[in-house]
Amino acid sequence: MGSEFHDIDWQAARWIDRMSRPVQDAEMAAEFDRWILKDPRHVEAYARLSAIWQSERLHRALRDNGETIAASREPVASNDDDYRPGRAWRRAFTGRWAGLGVAALALVLGVVMAPRLLVEEAAFATPRGATRVVALSDGSTIRMNGATRIAVRITPWSRHVALEAGEAFFDVAHERLRGFSVDTGGASVSVLGTAFDVDRLDDDTHVVQVYRGLVSVDAGAGRQWRLPAGSGLEVSGERVRSLRGVTGQRPGWTKGWYEANDTPVLQLVQRLNRTSARPVALSDPALGELLVTGRFQTDRPADVLDAIAAIHDLSWREEGGAYVLSR
Amino acid sequence: MLSSIRDLEAQPGTAPRQDGWDAVQTAVQRYVRGRSGRHDIADDIAQETVARLVELGRTQQIGSVFALAFRIADNLLTDMHRRERRLSDEVDDEWQSEEPSMDRVLDSRRAVDVFNRCLRRMPPLRREVLIRRRLNQESCRSIGEDLAISAKAVEKHITRGMIDLRKALEQAGVDLVGQD
Numbered sequence: 001m002g003s004e005f006h007d008i009d010w011q012a013a014r015w016i017d018r019m020s021r022p023v024q025d026a027e028m029a030a031e032f033d034r035w036i037l038k039d040p041r042h043v044e045a046y047a048r049l050s051a052i053w054q055s056e057r058l059h060r061a062l063r064d065n066g067e068t069i070a071a072s073r074e075p076v077a078s079n080d081d082d083y084r085p086g087r088a089w090r091r092a093f094t095g096r097w098a099g100l101g102v103a104a105l106a107l108v109l110g111v112v113m114a115p116r117l118l119v120e121e122a123a124f125a126t127p128r129g130a131t132r133v134v135a136l137s138d139g140s141t142i143r144m145n146g147a148t149r150i151a152v153r154i155t156p157w158s159r160h161v162a163l164e165a166g167e168a169f170f171d172v173a174h175e176r177l178r179g180f181s182v183d184t185g186g187a188s189v190s191v192l193g194t195a196f197d198v199d200r201l202d203d204d205t206h207v208v209q210v211y212r213g214l215v216s217v218d219a220g221a222g223r224q225w226r227l228p229a230g231s232g233l234e235v236s237g238e239r240v241r242s243l244r245g246v247t248g249q250r251p252g253w254t255k256g257w258y259e260a261n262d263t264p265v266l267q268l269v270q271r272l273n274r275t276s277a278r279p280v281a282l283s284d285p286a287l288g289e290l291l292v293t294g295r296f297q298t299d300r301p302a303d304v305l306d307a308i309a310a311i312h313d314l315s316w317r318e319e320g321g322a323y324v325l326s327r
Numbered sequence: 328m329l330s331s332i333r334d335l336e337a338q339p340g341t342a343p344r345q346d347g348w349d350a351v352q353t354a355v356q357r358y359v360r361g362r363s364g365r366h367d368i369a370d371d372i373a374q375e376t377v378a379r380l381v382e383l384g385r386t387q388q389i390g391s392v393f394a395l396a397f398r399i400a401d402n403l404l405t406d407m408h409r410r411e412r413r414l415s416d417e418v419d420d421e422w423q424s425e426e427p428s429m430d431r432v433l434d435s436r437r438a439v440d441v442f443n444r445c446l447r448r449m450p451p452l453r454r455e456v457l458i459r460r461r462l463n464q465e466s467c468r469s470i471g472e473d474l475a476i477s478a479k480a481v482e483k484h485i486t487r488g489m490i491d492l493r494k495a496l497e498q499a500g501v502d503l504v505g506q507d
Contacts, residue, residue: 013489018483019394021466031392036354036393043354047361050397052492059462061442066458119400135383137399 012036012045016053120154126166129277131254139173140180140255143254146274166274167199169251172213187219187235194229197251201270209246215230256299265290265308270323276301283326287314352377355396362397372407377398386471438501443497449488452476456484 013030026058036042052058099281103284126132128147135141136152138159144150153159159180159291161170172180172194182198184206189198194213200206206218209232217225219235227233245261252259258271264287272280275298282288290312305316305323316325355373360366376399377425380392389395446450446454459465460481467485469479 009490009493010486013486013493014482016466016489017460017485019391026390030351032391033393036395037350040354043357044361047358049489049493050358050401051362052496053489054401054462057439058442058492061439061446062458062462065443065446066462120398126445137379137383161411324487 003197008039008041008045009049009250012042015046016049017308025069060217062250097098103296120152122152123150124150124152127149128279129275136173138178141171142170143169143250145253147168148274163198163200166256167197167201167253167271169197169254170197171195171250178235187217189215189217190217195250196227201267205234205267207234207243208232209243209251211246211248211250253298256297257295260294260296262293264288265292265312268292268296269307272298272301272304275299277316279322281322281324287312287325289327346375347390348381351380351392351396354393355400358397359400359404362401364403368404368407372400372403375403408456433500437499440497441495441499441501442492445492449491453484453488456481457488 003042014034024318034048046124057127060220070244096143097253104259120137121244123133124132124134124142124144126144126146130146131142133141136154136159139153140159142150142152142161142288145167148168149164150168151162151164153161154272159172159175159178161168161182163182163184169181170180170191171189179189179190183189184198187206187208189196191213193317194215195211195317196213196215197206197209198206199210208227209214210227210229212229214229215227215231217227217235218241219225223240225233230244232246234241253271253275258268260268266282266285269280269282271286278301280301292308292311294307294311296306296307301323305325308325310316314327316323318324331450339484352373355376356369359369360371366466376396379399380384380389380396383389383395449457452474456470459473471478471481
């Protein structure tokens with residue numbers, strides 16, 4: 001009995017280390033579930049070791065011991081530069097895991113959390129041409145457009161999303177004490193219970209549109225706005241344009257169309273590049289400055305290109321797997 | 328007719344069926360008891376955890392149901408402890424749960440002494456690995472790179488270190504409650 005318990009503790013310790021990594025692949029996740037189900041003693045061993053591993057006292061003891069070591073330590077690994085057995089192995093490992101990491105990010109794991117107790121962290125990505133709805137543990141939902149990347153961080157006192165690329169529509173669950181903010185790298189949006197769309201067109205140009213509630217936008221350097229439902233804002237470097245006539249429950253792209261209103265062709269192309277299976281390119285950057293107005297069905301890129309071509313007397317062709325718009 | 332109603336609720340292929348959720352709930356109860364030593368709140372936390380899991384499972388794919396369940400339970404436990412501490416601060420010092428709590432056990436002076444002694448006696452490499460992993464949250468790979476050992480070896484040191492700590496507590500007679 002004693003040695004069997006001993007084995008279980010070893011397995012539990014290994015699982016605690018594995019499950020506290022930021023990303024686990026599907027196979028490992030399934031293996032963990034099987035291990036837990038196999039024997040009730042597995043859960044108990046896992047729980048007890050978790051209590052030790054996560055305890056605040058252990059944290060402090062490690063910190064105190066770390067300080068004494070740092071104070072008394074000789075420089076580490078100064079004489080083993082020519083013999084490092086880890087190196088070759090490490091190279092192989094890096095390549096394999098880099099690939100796995102991407103795969104896991106794209107398809108497997110909904111919720112990934114940091115080993116810290118209270119913090120819930122997750123990253124989501126969509127490929128070009130696909131949308132995805134993400135439900136957060138607080139009841140908020142995020143609808144991601146194609147070619148979009150977000151990182152979510154939820155703590156007991158804050159809710160934060162970094163929009164790293166692309167566009168997303170946020171329907172935020174109202175909480176009295178805990179705010180919700182979206183950071184686009186240039187502007188940051190804070191809200192109470194609302195629904196709004198944030199579009200990171202490129203590094204410079206960010207568009208916010210509000211469908212419900214009240215949103216505050218901070219573009220740095222003391223530039224702040226409060227946007228009520230029905231309004232929006234386009235921040236492009238130093239330039240700011242306010243948008244009106246934001247109507248409906250949610251943005252058109254969630255239903256597969258886009259409403260352009262004196263919109264530069266470049267912006268329309270950037271949006272097409274999220275929904276189209278093939279990339280869309282301009283043969284001449286100057287074409288991007290032409291303006292278009294109208295309702296475009298972005299999930300049918302060929303039709304949209306036909307329309308733009310007709311408006312400005314242009315032409316388009318398929319070339320090397322891409323659509324190219326030219327004069 | 329009841330079975331057909333249940334079928335509508337179930338998400339074939341993604342979420343476990345009802346009996347699957349029962350297994351999750353039982354495991355979470357055990358986890359909470361072992362993790363916190365609190366038998367009084369294990370049922371409530373397990374129920375709430377499963378409710379949140381079901382909700383999450385409707386809209387997204389869950390990697391490991393149990394890993395997610397235990398983390399949700401961890402968060403709920405922490406919330407509950409914080410609330411109780413606030414309450415007992417406000418009301419009076421006497422007001423406390425009669426249940427033995429793992430956190431209280433691990434919070435004792437004795438546990439701290441055991442941790443310190445155990446860490447001091449450990450091989451320095453293992454201690455260094457534990458500090459980097461638990462305190463600085465470095466990955467096994469980067470720890471291995473810095474210390475010129477394989478990630479497998481790093482993993483072994485961590486596992487070994489946890490067992491060392493667990494044994495040290497046991498030998499010192501610090502009672503790990505929640506053993507059924």
